[in-house]
Amino acid sequence: MSIRRFIASAATATLALIPVALAAPAAHAQDVPTYTCDVVQFDTGLGRCVASNGAPAQGPFTNAFVTSRLGPIPTIFFCAEGIANTPDSVFCAVRA
Numbered sequence: 001m002s003i004r005r006f007i008a009s010a011a012t013a014t015l016a017l018i019p020v021a022l023a024a025p026a027a028h029a030q031d032v033p034t035y036t037c038d039v040v041q042f043d044t045g046l047g048r049c050v051a052s053n054g055a056p057a058q059g060p061f062t063n064a065f066v067t068s069r070l071g072p073i074p075t076i077f078f079c080a081e082g083i084a085n086t087p088d089s090v091f092c093a094v095r096a
Helices: 003-029
Strands: 034-037 039-041 044-046 050-052 058-068 076-085 089-095
Touching: 034 044, 034 089, 039 058, 044 058
Parallel strands: 034 058
Antiparallel strands: 034 050, 039 044, 044 089, 058 076, 076 089
């Protein structure tokens, strides 16, 4: 096999895997508990916070995304441990 055929085969195989690689994280991300608040300041989401994807509305939580819905640039981070007090606030004690 020539080097050109080998490179072409490798490129084709790699390109064929891209849609699978892109689709997998999107499907998985939908299952992660999430808190969406009006704004995020440092480690706290504030105002009209909503729990989704199984995140508890009140009390301690683990492994959840915290996002903002307002502002010119949305904020998102992953929180390993925190306390929810929806709809007022979501505090992240340990960012991941």
